[in-house]
Amino acid sequence: MSRSSIKGPYVDERVLKKVLGKKPEDIAAPIKIWARGCDISPEMIGFTFGVHNGKTHTEVFVTEDMVGHKFGEFSPTRKFLRHGGKMQKEIDAKKKQSEIDAAKAAKTTGDAKKK
Secondary structure: OOOOOOOOOOOOHHHHHHHOOOOOOOOOOOEEEOOOOOEOOHHHOOOEEEEEOOOOEEEEEOOHHHOOOEHHHHOOOOOOOOOOOHHHHHHHHHHHHHHHHHHHHHHHHHHHHHO
16 A cells, blocks of 8 residues: 555665765765665765665666655565476476587587588
């Protein structure tokens, strides 16, 4: 649910303080922040932020399209590995075997051309 329009957007004071009065070109390293719930305001356009995801800081370059969204939307906290199980292992094994066969076929045709 979104924040009440009477209250206005939530912009963390510490994040805003790091941005105000500075230009994006002046800052070489990303600005590290932990406020994932902070709204992105127009003053932040052009800056690169390191948004903490619980383990590391994910670099987020702020563009015009991001204004009004939260920082947490651009720094996922969960890592998707893949769907799997027994069937997936079989599919991967067949794929790997077909790549090996293709490499062998390419090698034998290359040897035949040399002779």
